[in-house]
Amino acid sequence: MTANDADTPTKNTPTSATPSNTLEDHLGYQLRRASSYLMGVLAQRLAQINLTPSEGSVIILIAGNERIIQSEIGRILGIKRANMAPLTASLERRGLVERQAIGGKAFGLTVTPSGRQAAEDAERVMLEHDREFFGAISPQSRQLLTDLLGQYWKNAE
Amino acid sequence: MTANDADTPTKNTPTSATPSNTLEDHLGYQLRRASSYLMGVLAQRLAQINLTPSEGSVIILIAGNERIIQSEIGRILGIKRANMAPLTASLERRGLVERQAIGGKAFGLTVTPSGRQAAEDAERVMLEHDREFFGAISPQSRQLLTDLLGQYWKNAE
């Protein structure tokens, strides 16, 4: 390594200029960074009503589907049974959700009055979040994007 | 628990039908699910060359920018300084990266020969991943999507 190396920028070593980042050409990378950033913002806002994004999704789903069982929620949201257990346990402990025996080891989940309020709050936060960041996108493009993104995860696994 | 309860579906309780999921109308939710699924697939493939997605991004960045410092990598990839430390330490311990004193407490990072190989492997895996999932998208739409997604995280924070 010689001294002039650092002064002669090459294609691979822009030492003082902005470093190159070939990852930005990858659509997957862009998707990951955008999703990560947007989720961070959403998480902050949901934290103000004492919910994590997962808890928000779960309680919204329960509010819209009374007596739904844990496993079904997990299947819909892509959360494993083992990870649903502490999630619903916490919601129940905080008085947001109630359990009713159904049959077998299963029980139906229903929101309490304060749970319904939490679900409405969560839905409002998420809708505002969606409008803020995606409101400028035309309905046609929205539909296109929704269809495109849905293809990746729906009926996959 | 009475028998007819489970047999009388109402608007809110489609017990046997497909549960409603209003979240799917949210573009943010679609983005999150798609990104999560695609990252899962990528993580599996990178695991076959003993890299996590973070490690893959970091080593690709080092290979393309010799003598880059940790903090700079963190700024570019959106990884906090405190989280970069164990990451680069692991890459160094595995003989993929070398440190060279630069000045202050900083040191430049450079890939070793096996590190360069790992970076090339990682880039190949990511490019194949991108082509597999986004190859069908036209160059025009690709650019549109890249610009759209980039707006969310670039120069944000």
Place this chain on the structure above:
DNA sequence: TATTGTTATACTCTATAACTATA
């Protein structure tokens, strides 16, 4: 003082394995 690097710590999310209970 500002930057770099490090350690400690904690939380969220995810994943697997092993177990019980019930249809």
Place this chain on the structure above:
DNA sequence: TATAGTTATAGAGTATAACAATA
């Protein structure tokens, strides 16, 4: 046997706080 639920555990990723070393 298949499904539902639980517990334990581990690993990524991310966040903050506090500290040392150096320009």
